[in-house]
Amino acid sequence: MNHNIKTHLADLIRTALAHIAPDQAGTDILLERPKQAAHGDFACNAAMQLARALKRNPRELAQGLVAALPASPFVAKVDIAGAGFINFHLQPAAKLAIVHEVLAQGDAFGRSTLGGKQKVQIEFVSANPTGPLHVGHGRGAAYGASLANLLAFAGWDVTREYYVNDAGRQMDILALSAWLRYLELCGEQVAFPLNAYQGDYVRAMAAAMKQTRGEALLHKAADVLADTPGLPEAGGSDDEAKQQHEAYLDALIANAKRLLGEEWQYVHNYVLTEQLDDCREDLAEFGVHYEVWFSEKALFDAGLVERCVARLEAAGHIYLKNGAKWFRSTTFGDEKDRVVQRDNGLYTYFASDIAYHLNKYERGFDRMINIWGADHHGYIPRVKGSLQALGLNPDKLDIALVQFAVLYRNGQKAQMSTRSGEFVTLRALRAEVGNDACRFFYVLRKSDQHLDFDLDLATSQTNENPVYYIQYAHARICSVLMQWDGDEATLGQIDLARLDSPYELALAAKLREFPEVVEAAARDLAPHMIAFYLKDLAAAFHSYYNAERMLVEDAALKDARVALASAVRQTLRNGMGIIGVSCPQSM
Numbered sequence: 001m002n003h004n005i006k007t008h009l010a011d012l013i014r015t016a017l018a019h020i021a022p023d024q025a026g027t028d029i030l031l032e033r034p035k036q037a038a039h040g041d042f043a044c045n046a047a048m049q050l051a052r053a054l055k056r057n058p059r060e061l062a063q064g065l066v067a068a069l070p071a072s073p074f075v076a077k078v079d080i081a082g083a084g085f086i087n088f089h090l091q092p093a094a095k096l097a098i099v100h101e102v103l104a105q106g107d108a109f110g111r112s113t114l115g116g117k118q119k120v121q122i123e124f125v126s127a128n129p130t131g132p133l134h135v136g137h138g139r140g141a142a143y144g145a146s147l148a149n150l151l152a153f154a155g156w157d158v159t160r161e162y163y164v165n166d167a168g169r170q171m172d173i174l175a176l177s178a179w180l181r182y183l184e185l186c187g188e189q190v191a192f193p194l195n196a197y198q199g200d201y202v203r204a205m206a207a208a209m210k211q212t213r214g215e216a217l218l219h220k221a222a223d224v225l226a227d228t229p230g231l232p233e234a235g236g237s238d239d240e241a242k243q244q245h246e247a248y249l250d251a252l253i254a255n256a257k258r259l260l261g262e263e264w265q266y267v268h269n270y271v272l273t274e275q276l277d278d279c280r281e282d283l284a285e286f287g288v289h290y291e292v293w294f295s296e297k298a299l300f301d302a303g304l305v306e307r308c309v310a311r312l313e314a315a316g317h318i319y320l321k322n323g324a325k326w327f328r329s330t331t332f333g334d335e336k337d338r339v340v341q342r343d344n345g346l347y348t349y350f351a352s353d354i355a356y357h358l359n360k361y362e363r364g365f366d367r368m369i370n371i372w373g374a375d376h377h378g379y380i381p382r383v384k385g386s387l388q389a390l391g392l393n394p395d396k397l398d399i400a401l402v403q404f405a406v407l408y409r410n411g412q413k414a415q416m417s418t419r420s421g422e423f424v425t426l427r428a429l430r431a432e433v434g435n436d437a438c439r440f441f442y443v444l445r446k447s448d449q450h451l452d453f454d455l456d457l458a459t460s461q462t463n464e465n466p467v468y469y470i471q472y473a474h475a476r477i478c479s480v481l482m483q484w485d486g487d488e489a490t491l492g493q494i495d496l497a498r499l500d501s502p503y504e505l506a507l508a509a510k511l512r513e514f515p516e517v518v519e520a521a522a523r524d525l526a527p528h529m530i531a532f533y534l535k536d537l538a539a540a541f542h543s544y545y546n547a548e549r550m551l552v553e554d555a556a557l558k559d560a561r562v563a564l565a566s567a568v569r570q571t572l573r574n575g576m577g578i579i580g581v582s583c584p585q586s587m
Contacts, residue, residue, distance in 0.1 A: 005512075013044055016067075024054065027050060030046075031043070040089040042090075043081075065086060095505055100493075103491050103563065103566060119365045119366045119367070120157065121161055122368075124143070124145075125140050125288075129171070131275065143442065145288040146580060154522035160291050164295050174272075176253050186218045193249045205271055231248055276293075287435060296356070304355045304359060305354075312340070322343060326339055327385075334381040350386075369400060369525065398525065402447045444531050466535050474585075480550045488566065514533065
């Protein structure tokens, strides 16, 4: 009935059109919910939409349509507002029918076939495994997991994927960082690069390597420092200093690889495994799971990066300059062309990214969604351009940008940097405020909007805390059902005719919105719409609970109110499930 009522009302309008304007009877009829309850349950703008084509005054046309409407058992009255809006007011029984729908469908209420079982891949987080996830990664994780749940709920066949950057320079820097700390533990002091990884987790990995391997990885500091450029002197320019720091770092990596030989691979694999396992565990504890963990290294091992660049070259999109191969990304709207293979023969990150996206297309997804930090905005034209250059349809790839989340504790803004070690980890945040507050607060704003994470609010047990407010509504309903002590299986057959208060009809109207909110949120890749809806539904229930007694003496009225409350509870559960938040039975 819920989805069909709009179809029913649209059919009424078409029937009326067939009488007064037969050639317009095939017009698409749009029905929307009025912002003010006094304007009815649904509004139609067909009269204004068709007025010009029919050369009629829109209000007069609306009057003609209303006069020609067939009678309907679901419609209480129809009136005309403004320039020609046709407002439908439903019968109370039609409004309340949603309660039985919710109870009959249970966990499936709100599910949609909108996605048509199309295969969609969502790639999110994909942070370099060079340190613990921080609160910025947490927002991408919460948004990606919620979006995946939402699209699955709305009828897509979803694959969740994490792209592991295990082949690049950052992993070499992490391996070097851990090895230098290992050398310190063995009594060999090497000036630690400022641009290496500084956190305590690096020292912990070094200690574990020393415990496992003893001094098998030990080399003299003088050998490690051989032929390395000096660190920058004070007083130089920032750019010069940065270049010197990078040169020093790269020279240390080269020496480490030379000195360690095959043992370098042990160090590299050890730090990768440690950090990737930590990342998997952290995300799993956060309720974020993946079907696929895709290795960047696998692209090189399979020769896909080389094949991809060769394919672009054969198509005329690559040129040589200063010994390097450049992709003509300016042809596709990028601000400048991009290097895909350096003069030393090494491929760039961009080259492996192109190959990774080619691989996605070759796996046969109907749609792909990348969730990137907002600072990657400039990366979009070059990636989409590379797909177009490969002869692929770039419109199959959507990019959803996530703004950084800024954490405030005691009014102080926390600084975060994976190299310096001055970051607040996602694990620490979860320990402080709990998974539920993290998941909900992260999706409270549209993903591309700035987010200040208010710890004081997230941990408060007040109506201002939306997580507490929604969970409290669910717990209140559980308490009502326990006190009612009836057979919940019978609620779907209870007569609802006694429900006639404005609070009850408003709650029923809010329940009817849920399937539409799900579809709208799925279309817009916007799980925050679910969070907003749940806040509104909880508010409507709390208002009802505070205004009316649930468990009255009148058995018929009591049972009807319990059925309505149970439908609200089910809808809260379904919505909270999408965004990965629990619904406790007591609080």
